[in-house]
Amino acid sequence: VLILAIESSCDETAASVVLNGRTVLSNVISSQIALHTLYGGVVPEIASRKHMEQINQVIELALQEADVTLDDITAIGVTYGPGLVGALLVGVAEAKAIAFAKHKPLVGVHHIEGHISANYIEHPELKPPFAALVVSGGHTHLVIVKDYGEYEIIGRTRDDAAGEAFDKVARAVGLGYPGGPKVDKLAKEGNPDAIAFPRAHVDGSEYDFSFSGIKSAVLNYINSCEMKGEEINRADLVASFQKAVVDALVSRAMHAVKEYNMDTLAIAGGVASNSALRAALQKECDKTGVKFYSPSPIFCTDNAAMIGAAAYYEYKKGVRHGWDLNAVPNLKLGERI
Ligand code: ATP
Ligand code: MG
Ligand code: FE
Secondary structure (H helix, E strand, O other), rough: OOOEEEEEEOEEEEEEEEEEEOEEEEEEEEEEEHHHHHOOOOHHHHHHHHHHHHHHHHHHHHHHOOOOOOOHOOEEEEEEEOOOOHHHHHHHHHHHHHHHHHOOOOOEEEHHHHHHHHHHHHOOOOOOOEEEEEOOOOEEEEEEEEEOOEEEEEEOOOOOOHHHHHHHHHHHHHOOOOOOHHHHHHHHHOOOOOOOOOOOOOOOOOOEEEEHHHEEEEEEEHHHHHHHHHOHHHEEEEHHHHHHHHHHHHHHHHHHHHOOOEEEEEEHHHHHOOOHHHHHHHHHHHHHHOOEEEOOOOHHOOOOOOHHHHHHHHHOOOOOOOOOOOOHHHOOOOOOO
16 A cells, blocks of 8 residues: 655645555655744744645655656545644645545545654554654643554643743744754753753643643743843753653653553654653663654654555545545544544
8 A cells, every 4th residue: 555645734845655654665845944933933824825835846756756656656645634724725635636636545644643653654563552642843642542543642731732832942042943953952061950940730630731830930030040130051941941841741651651551652743853852761661661662853743754654544444535625723633524
């Protein structure tokens, strides 16, 4: 089964050809980061327009690099939610047009299911059930992957997503957009124990997260230093912030693995490329005899290969979408529309 996968939910226009859900024949990503950096974040209208400009050549390149034609493709997979509606629509319309013209089945994919499925690409032995920690720009979920395409969300953030917290703190210390990779890099030069930021406690659920408190504590710290005229050590600041976030993620993920009797933990989403988070989870998993999986950084942030991996398992389940497939900006994980 050869899937042509298309992803356009945010600010990456991406296409990929994936064989049997696990072998990536091509993975083309056209990022708009440079464009949105001017505004300090993603501007939805600009994102849609750029997707329109890029999508045909991105798909063309993906087919070329995989050395296949549209006739060789078994089915078209496309992200239809969640994400920016105008951005999603470009990919959905394109996928429908190709599927219609070439008489191919159309399979709509949930973006976060894609992020989780990125783990299948480089780990052929990974199979459900397993626990997954999803940490991206818009989501922070603890998920039990019961089977392919079957998810139980056991914890989520009450406020900011992990990636959002990284981006906001980066902006506050003048590192620019997107902040995650820049914080990651600068934190390597800092002392993570320099400043004691609060470890968010969330009432009610043992698996829920909260990052707005940590973010506010960082902003307050910066303000009070400025008022006192004290120099801020930015490396220490971001290292301490990163440690607070990583601690919160690791403690809840490991707790879930234990309580749900899972022998495997996988991470997914853009923040899963964070070096401190990967190292901390690897260490805890080694200590407790849990198998730990993470995608290579290129498969952590938005790409279409992960959509191809997810689309394959949906296709095998018999999921097919019609010409009425629409973008669903707030699509829930595990929900099929
Ligand atoms: P979602 O997947 O929730 O719809 P998104 O697609 O915008 O959101 P991703 O592409 O999965 O998000 O991830 C982007 C996020 O990952 C950004 O917030 C970015 O700052 C963060 N990120 C990327 N690399 C790192 C890193 N090394 N450390 C921390 N955060 C990172
Ligand atoms: Mg992005
Ligand atoms: Fe994403």
